[in-house]
Amino acid sequence: MIGMDILQPVVALMIWTMIVWVWMYATRIPAMQKNPDIDTKNLRGGAGFDLDRLLPDRVQWKAHNYNHLHEQPTVFYAVAIVLAIIGAGDGIPALLAWIYTGLRVIHTLVQVTANKVMVRFVLFAISSFVLMALIGFAAARVFGS
Secondary structure, three states, X not given: OOOOOOHHHHHHHHHHHHHHHHHHHHHHHHHHHHOOOOOOOOOOOOOHHHHHOOOOHHHHHHHHHHHXXXXXXXXXXXXXXXXXXXXXXXXXXXXXXXXXXXXXXXHHHHHHOOOOHHHHHHXXXXXXXXXXXXXHXXXXXXXXX
């Protein structure tokens, strides 16, 4: 279908988000079970940052990144769907969407391993500019320039 190529990187980022979800719990649950300060059988409510005090940074980095994958990428999903609906999701917009998805995957790998803030910032900034370009394509088509 015309304009639908952009949906491939959208689905790829969704898959990646679920991979990070599995990775997060594969590391977080064992860490919680090993921590004598956490009674997993009687654990109640709280916020993710409460676990920041109780679990190793390397464990929590995955949870932090999982949260990040639900922040700015929501705008990516929206603009990609708009571009697909209006038949403008092929070509350069699809390429930009793959670049955005790739940058988010690389950002995850940096955050959950070394967590170098400046590297993460640069990746985030570049991906933000790519997202702005996608929004620009959508705006140009929707507003008819």
